Amino acid sequence: WIRLGLIEGLGSSLLRRLLATYGSPDQILNADLHHLARQIGETLADKILVNTHQAKIDGSLDWLSVDGHSLITIADALYPNWLLNIANPPTMLYVAGEPRYLHQTGVAVVGSRNATPQGNANARGFAKILSKTGLSVISGLALGIDTAAHHGALEGQGSTVAVLGCGADVIYPRANANLAAQIAQCGAIISEFPLGTPPSAANFPRRNRIISGLSRACLVVEAALASGSLITARLAADQGRDVFAIPGSIHSPLSRGCHALIKQGALLVDTAEDILQAMNLDFERHERNLSKPNDALLQYIGYDACDLDTLANRS
Numbered sequence: 001w002i003r004l005g006l007i008e009g010l011g012s013s014l015l016r017r018l019l020a021t022y023g024s025p026d027q028i029l030n031a032d033l034h035h036l037a038r039q040i041g042e043t044l045a046d047k048i049l050v051n052t053h054q055a056k057i058d059g060s061l062d063w064l065s066v067d068g069h070s071l072i073t074i075a076d077a078l079y080p081n082w083l084l085n086i087a088n089p090p091t092m093l094y095v096a097g098e099p100r101y102l103h104q105t106g107v108a109v110v111g112s113r114n115a116t117p118q119g120n121a122n123a124r125g126f127a128k129i130l131s132k133t134g135l136s137v138i139s140g141l142a143l144g145i146d147t148a149a150h151h152g153a154l155e156g157q158g159s160t161v162a163v164l165g166c167g168a169d170v171i172y173p174r175a176n177a178n179l180a181a182q183i184a185q186c187g188a189i190i191s192e193f194p195l196g197t198p199p200s201a202a203n204f205p206r207r208n209r210i211i212s213g214l215s216r217a218c219l220v221v222e223a224a225l226a227s228g229s230l231i232t233a234r235l236a237a238d239q240g241r242d243v244f245a246i247p248g249s250i251h252s253p254l255s256r257g258c259h260a261l262i263k264q265g266a267l268l269v270d271t272a273e274d275i276l277q278a279m280n281l282d283f284e285r286h287e288r289n290l291s292k293p294n295d296a297l298l299q300y301i302g303y304d305a306c307d308l309d310t311l312a313n314r315s
Contacts, residue, residue: 001071002060002071004048005194006057007048010048014040028048068098068184069096069168070094072093073092080102080214082214086209086239087209087239090210094167095188096189097183097184098188101161101187105135107136109221110233112144123149124149129272131158137150137161138161138215140162140211141172141173154187160183160187161183161187161214165199165204168189168193192207192210208235209239212232217244218242220243220258224256245261247268252304
């Protein structure tokens with residue numbers, strides 16, 4: 001499995017096709033060159049039959065020998081059923097943490113890397129309540145909303161899963177190294193990419209389909225109109241998942257993506273209980289974390305950003 005995963009150009013769909021033809025990785029690696037070439041072309045067949053990755057294979061086996069590290073393949077009983085039902089399921093997942101968390105009912109919480117303070121607070125607050133009900137919060141370990149969502153989930157009783165756009169042994173961004181260590185202890189970090197794979201822009205859309213695929217629903221907290229979060233939401237809708245969006249100021253670029261989703265049919269939510277109710281899950285009422293104006297100036301600021309000149313004129 002590791003050797004096949006290291007072959008450049010052999011994506012999930014091609015590998016699944018070969019598995020359907022030959023039955024197992026061993027049989028693929030021992031196939032007749034001419035027969036294999038008829039399936040996928042001579043260049044790729046040569047790459048499969050000639051092992052040029054032994055050092056990386058040995059390194060991967062060393063990583064997998066550490067407690068808490070595992071490789072789950074599409075042929076394993078531990079492979080999450082949610083992923084089996086998406087259009088292009090990954091053939092293997094490297095896991096740092098507890099694989100059973102991949103089977104919990106999960107909600108994806110995604111949004112902008114350049115989130116506003118209120119957006120971060122919303123992501124953390126929503127994730128904490130969702131986690132308190134026993135749900136798994138699934139996100140991508142990126143800065144901003146993803147980071148806030150993971151932190152909120154760790155404060156609840158549920159779990160959190162971080163899906164990476166790089167190898168499971170490559171923590172990106174480095175600023176989240178401590179957070180990643182906590183997730184590996186209380187949840188799971190997963191990646192379909194071979195160990196050592198650096199982050200790249202092309203990897204993140206592939207990562208996003210796993211975030212949505214592992215989830216029963218997807219919550220977008222803040223997102224610009226052209227953003228990876230909207231890609232994740234559209235993937236979730238295509239996969240038959242519920243999509244939720246938190247509205248915001250009509251003047252904020254980071255609210256426009258959420259408003260676009262709502263116009264397209266996403267459910268507007270302003271409390272985590274809205275999500276639980278839509279998913280027909282039991283929940284306890286929680287206090288809404290809304291600031292009440294207790295100062296004269298706060299009354300003039302309102303709930304949108306306000307520059308000093310405008311504040312002076314209003315007051």
